[in-house]
Amino acid sequence: MFQLKKRVIDTKIIFTRFAYLSLLTASYCALADGNENLNTKNNFVYDSLKSIQIQCFSLNEDSGNNHSNDTTDLKKMLSSQNTEDRIHALSQLATDSPIDSGFVQEILQQGLTDQDARVRAQAIYALSKQNCNNADLILQQALQDGDLSVRMMALDSLGSNTDEINLLKHALEDEEQAIRELAQVKLATISAQNNNNSKQ
Amino acid sequence: MKMLFKKNVFITILNGLLLGYCGLSFAHNQSGSFTTGLVSAVDYYVVSCSDDGNGAPAYLEAQVKDMTANSAKVNILVQKGTTGCSTKACAQFSIDTIDSDTGYSPLIKLSQASGSYNLYVSHTGSGTDSYDVSVHCKTATNLHTGTAVSAKQQQ
Numbered sequence: 001m002f003q004l005k006k007r008v009i010d011t012k013i014i015f016t017r018f019a020y021l022s023l024l025t026a027s028y029c030a031l032a033d034g035n036e037n038l039n040t041k042n043n044f045v046y047d048s049l050k051s052i053q054i055q056c057f058s059l060n061e062d063s064g065n066n067h068s069n070d071t072t073d074l075k076k077m078l079s080s081q082n083t084e085d086r087i088h089a090l091s092q093l094a095t096d097s098p099i100d101s102g103f104v105q106e107i108l109q110q111g112l113t114d115q116d117a118r119v120r121a122q123a124i125y126a127l128s129k130q131n132c133n134n135a136d137l138i139l140q141q142a143l144q145d146g147d148l149s150v151r152m153m154a155l156d157s158l159g160s161n162t163d164e165i166n167l168l169k170h171a172l173e174d175e176e177q178a179i180r181e182l183a184q185v186k187l188a189t190i191s192a193q194n195n196n197n198s199k200q
Numbered sequence: 201m202k203m204l205f206k207k208n209v210f211i212t213i214l215n216g217l218l219l220g221y222c223g224l225s226f227a228h229n230q231s232g233s234f235t236t237g238l239v240s241a242v243d244y245y246v247v248s249c250s251d252d253g254n255g256a257p258a259y260l261e262a263q264v265k266d267m268t269a270n271s272a273k274v275n276i277l278v279q280k281g282t283t284g285c286s287t288k289a290c291a292q293f294s295i296d297t298i299d300s301d302t303g304y305s306p307l308i309k310l311s312q313a314s315g316s317y318n319l320y321v322s323h324t325g326s327g328t329d330s331y332d333v334s335v336h337c338k339t340a341t342n343l344h345t346g347t348a349v350s351a352k353q354q355q
Contacts, residue, residue, distance in 0.1 A: 118268075
């Protein structure tokens with residue numbers, strides 16, 4: 001009888017401890033997932049990006065060569081469940097490394113419609129570093145994204161042609177201070193460059 | 201009693217797995233991101249170096265990995281102490297200039313023994329950069345010793 005009572009008490013203690021620790025874990029997970037939910041909340045732009053078909057061209061002569069090892073690794077990373085892996089795969093396209101343009105097109109298309117805003121943001125920046133058509137249109141769409149990281153990356157990717165300057169000017173009215181700040185810095189840089197060019 | 205001990209071990213393992221699942225790490229790597237996107241954003245941590253049985257801390261070493269490829273580059277500044285800084289550096293800086301790879305910035309060492317080191321993470325431009333700081337307290341014989349990181353400010 002005593003043994004049975006002791007077992008019941010032991011089991012109660014175990015359950016209480018487990019429930020307490022699980023609650024702590026669940027609270028932490030809920031906090032961690034909060035950002036993810038925010039990212040997926042306001043993504044009407046994400047749907048419009050799905051409908052845009054991008055087409056990319058070689059950045060340099062070497063890109064036509066066989067880089068199956070690179071592409072296999074990148075494909076593996078991009079299909080990973082780990083967000084950091086997908087971001088890293090796309091960050092490698094932010095350089096002028098010789099990767100087949102068809103493959104670049106394929107993974108950018110996939111990255112631009114990723115559920116995670118950080119992945120979409122990295123895809124936006126990579127797109128701006130590659131030679132793809134419709135890039136301006138996609139950047140314009142990305143500037144409407146509900147997620148700050150996507151808008152920041154789109155703004156960071158803008159160059160200095162007339163359309164892009166207009167987008168930068170428009171960004172001066174954004175509700176986020178960081179967006180307005182970056183737009184101001186970029187416009188000031190472009191203005192200084194133009195002044196230097198006109199002096200020379 | 202033996203049964204209770206076994207059950208406790210089981211629960212500890214189970215909860216460890218749950219914590220691992222949602223990304224909590226007890227390794228000496230501190231991940232973070234500049235959520236405000238502001239150029240002036242500074243994340244501030246305090247790293248406590250203590251003797252965990254491996255020996256008294258002699259120095260702290262740290263480096264940072266910028267995990268977001270964009271115009272802004274992430275850097276760290278580690279500081280401890282205010283006296284004799286000309287002979288033994290009180291502050292060191294390191295920047296990850298290549299953010300499209302998995303490499304870290306150059307390793308910096310600050311030989312200021314045990315105690316609290318200030319670790320500041322900032323970036324060179326606007327952007328919601330993510331980063332990972334690797335930080336370790338070590339003994340004079342380069343053995344890893346007690347290292348605890350505490351987040352004080354997140355921007």
